[in-house]
Amino acid sequence: MWQSGWRDTVWSQLDQRWDLIVIGGGITGAGILREAVRAGLRTLLVEAHDFASGTSSRSSKLVHGGLRYLKQGEIRLTLESVRERERLLKEGRGLVGQLGFLMPNFRGDHPPAWVMGLGLTLYDLLALHWSHRHYDADDMRELCPMINERGLLGGYRYFDAQVDDARLVLRVIHEAVREGGTALNYAPVEKLLRRNSGEVCGVALCDQTTGRIAEAQASVVINATGAWADDVRAHVGQPPRLRRLRGSHLVFSARRLPLRRAVTFLHPADRRPVFAIPWEGVTLFGTTDVDHGRMLETDPAIGGNEVEYLLDALKYAFPALELGIADVQATFSGVRPVVNTGQSDPSKESREHVLWNENGLLTVTGGKLTTFRLMAHAALQAVRTRLPGKPSFDPNQRMLTTSPDLNPVERLSDPATRLRLVGRYGADAPALIAACPGELVPIGESAALWAELRWAARAEGVAHLDDLLLRRVRLGLLLPQGGLACMDRIRAIAQPELGWDDERWAHEAEAYARLWERCYSV
Numbered sequence: 001m002w003q004s005g006w007r008d009t010v011w012s013q014l015d016q017r018w019d020l021i022v023i024g025g026g027i028t029g030a031g032i033l034r035e036a037v038r039a040g041l042r043t044l045l046v047e048a049h050d051f052a053s054g055t056s057s058r059s060s061k062l063v064h065g066g067l068r069y070l071k072q073g074e075i076r077l078t079l080e081s082v083r084e085r086e087r088l089l090k091e092g093r094g095l096v097g098q099l100g101f102l103m104p105n106f107r108g109d110h111p112p113a114w115v116m117g118l119g120l121t122l123y124d125l126l127a128l129h130w131s132h133r134h135y136d137a138d139d140m141r142e143l144c145p146m147i148n149e150r151g152l153l154g155g156y157r158y159f160d161a162q163v164d165d166a167r168l169v170l171r172v173i174h175e176a177v178r179e180g181g182t183a184l185n186y187a188p189v190e191k192l193l194r195r196n197s198g199e200v201c202g203v204a205l206c207d208q209t210t211g212r213i214a215e216a217q218a219s220v221v222i223n224a225t226g227a228w229a230d231d232v233r234a235h236v237g238q239p240p241r242l243r244r245l246r247g248s249h250l251v252f253s254a255r256r257l258p259l260r261r262a263v264t265f266l267h268p269a270d271r272r273p274v275f276a277i278p279w280e281g282v283t284l285f286g287t288t289d290v291d292h293g294r295m296l297e298t299d300p301a302i303g304g305n306e307v308e309y310l311l312d313a314l315k316y317a318f319p320a321l322e323l324g325i326a327d328v329q330a331t332f333s334g335v336r337p338v339v340n341t342g343q344s345d346p347s348k349e350s351r352e353h354v355l356w357n358e359n360g361l362l363t364v365t366g367g368k369l370t371t372f373r374l375m376a377h378a379a380l381q382a383v384r385t386r387l388p389g390k391p392s393f394d395p396n397q398r399m400l401t402t403s404p405d406l407n408p409v410e411r412l413s414d415p416a417t418r419l420r421l422v423g424r425y426g427a428d429a430p431a432l433i434a435a436c437p438g439e440l441v442p443i444g445e446s447a448a449l450w451a452e453l454r455w456a457a458r459a460e461g462v463a464h465l466d467d468l469l470l471r472r473v474r475l476g477l478l479l480p481q482g483g484l485a486c487m488d489r490i491r492a493i494a495q496p497e498l499g500w501d502d503e504r505w506a507h508e509a510e511a512y513a514r515l516w517e518r519c520y521s522v
Contacts, residue, residue, distance in 0.1 A: 002177075002461035004499060010184050011207060014214040018044045019388050021203055021216055023189055023232060024224035026056035027165070027369055030172040031376030032224055034399060037181035039380075039391040044216055045173070045181065046205060048188035048228075049298050050467045052169035055226050056369065057471050058300075058334025060249065060287050061279050063088050063096050063370050064160040065127065068273050069351065070119050071111070075126075077352055081370045082127035085161050088370070091400040092163070094423020095171065099162045099277070100261040102144055104317070107151035109266055120158050132158035144263060146318050157261075162279060165369060166471040167424045170460065175401055175426060186463050192235040192361065193217060199360035200236060209463055220383045222362045227296060227337040229365040236359040243340035243349060248302040249286030250310050251330040251477050254445070257283040257314075257321065267313045272347055274313050280478055281446040282329065285310055289347045292335050299519040302331040307522060328522045330477050337365045355382050373399050402426060409433060412440070417449070424452075428459070439493075444486065446478035450493065457497035465508035466515055468494060482516035 020036050022029045025047025036043040047053070065082035066074070088096045103120075105113040120132040136154045141147060143157070173183050186208040193202035193215060202217035223232045230240040262277045277284045288306040307325065314323045338349040353367030353375045364379040380393050402422065409429050412418045417440055421429040433440070435458065436451035443450055456462060456472035469490070470476040475483035483490060487509060495505050 002459060006461065007184070007207075007209065007463075010182060011212060011214060013182070014044070014205065014216045016042070018042050018202075018216060018218035019220070020044070020383075021046065021218040021221045022224055023203065023221065024226060024228075025051040025169070025173070025183065025185060026054050026224070026226050027052070027169050027172070027372040028226065028364060028367070028375050028379075029222075029224035030169045030176070031372045031399065032222060032364075032379055033181050033183060034172050034176040035373075035376050035380055035393055037176045037179050038397065039393055040389075041387060041391060043176075043181050044218070045176075045183040046187045046189065046203065046216075047183070047185045048225075049208075050185050050463065050471060051173055051183070051461070052166040052471050053298055053467075054228070055334040055336060056169050057166035058247075058332050059165045059369050060247070060275060061162050061165055061277065061284065062099075062160060062275070063163050065123060065370070066351065066368065067119060067123055067158075067160075070122060072350075074350065074352070077350075077368075077371075078123070079126045080374055081368060082123065084370050084373060086127060086129065087373075088163070088400075089161055091398050092168070092423060094419035094421070095167060095400075096161055096163045096423070098159055101158050101160060102140065102147075102155060102261050102263045103158065104140055104144070104147055104155035104263070104265050105153045106148070106265070107153055110271060113153060113155075116156060120156055123158070132156055143261070144259070146258075146320055147263070148317055148319050150319075160262075162262075162277065163369075164280065164424065164474065166474070168369075170472070171400065171424065171426055174428065178427065185461060185467075189232065189235075192221065192232075194236075194359070198236075201360070219388060220362065220386050221360070222364065222379055222383065224364050224379070226365055227335040229337060229363050231296075233356070233358060233361070233363055236361050238356075238358050241339060241356070242337045242365065243346070244292040244296060245336045245338060245346050245349070246290050246292040246300060246303075246306075246333055247287035247336060248306045248310070248331060248333040249284050250302075250307070250314075250328050251332070252283045252285065252323070252327055253329055253480070254278065254281055254283055256327045257285070257318070257323065259283055263317065265313075265317050267309070268316045269309070269312065274310070276314075276317070280448065280474060281442075282478055285314060291346060296335060299515060300333045300335055301519040302333050302522075306333075307331070325522055329480055330482065330520050331522060332477060332520055339366060353378070355379060357382065400426065414440075420447070420449075425455075428455070431455075431459075443473075443475060444479050446475065448473050448475060448478060453490065454493050454497060457494040462498060465494075465512040468498075469512060470520075476516055476520055482512075482520060484513060484516070
């Protein structure tokens, strides 16, 4: 998709007249690009860092309805979310997969078990899909043998879904580019261009990889930068309106925290729901919900209090495992953008998305990964009358498409590998298999394949090593020490594909090691 020299080609074309410019290469921006291109609009997406480098690669990897939002009375948000979950399960097989959850109930829990049962009943009714079931304490111990037996009264099983969030972003962007869209990473907006009337009409960009600059003009500019939305709004003199909340996770090897299903329970300290989730060969545990409280970095890091908070929850739910800080394989943190209403408890802030039209700049922010398609349509509808031809946007079209020629994929003997590659790479899956037929084997104990590493280095717009190891293929989270012990083999595969000389590789490897230690270790 993005072969050698693609960046130079895009930069040489920026001075054309665009119908729409989207600022932000996370899941919301990707969805807007996809739908705009489908409607025939000349659309440019620009991202200050790497695609999905912000919140969209740092979620809990869940496509879910937000069961806890029912408690806050956000029925519409939950309804939209469960319907979008079901849609993504159908369209994104191999990328979005159903995930079973166990919800143990302990003596003293508030709300009590019967209230949770009512909530799950409503949850299933909204999804038009009955899936939950109650179990007594003995059955819960059989389903999850390491669960704390002390005070265990029973619990529930229900279903949501999970995803590789960064791969979802990349697949949506890939499909938009394949149909004529343009997407450019490492192109931060230096300023917004404005007409004499003050209306925003374009962007001034700087290439982080070479330092070159360019301007691009469009009929409409949409700010889809998520937690960074206030920074862009400041260019048109608007005051901050967002509250930036950090959610952090711990990553454990599946051997140290072995789970066949996700387990969610209430933290003993503050009764917030927390999750232990099997994902890609490891187990994730999170999340926190604290004010970020400092300058917003591309790679935020977990705080010491958050580590203690999460470990305390694990010791409560799984005491026999005796999990401690030495067992943590990696960490990751993301920053959620929510509208600041001044709630004393960050978790009570609404997760609804918002639209602000200010001096011709449309900002879309808030919301959830699960509802990105709805956010994209809402943003495009809000600017429809300002777009050339006043195009229509069909809300019933698929967001994710599949390749018309999957014969090479069908020849793979392992159905799990077939499903994985089609889900993650869509129309690129046959080319990936043809390019890397002997490398369709897992990397260590992870679910990632060596073939995926080679393909990402060759064709997925990698500018830095952390793009490759943290977002294209998630080795920074899936392997001990971020994959540093495998760096010789990673180098043998990736360096020739990337076209880096030895000096460039050494610089990138050193920078990645420092980044991982600073932001992804304990």
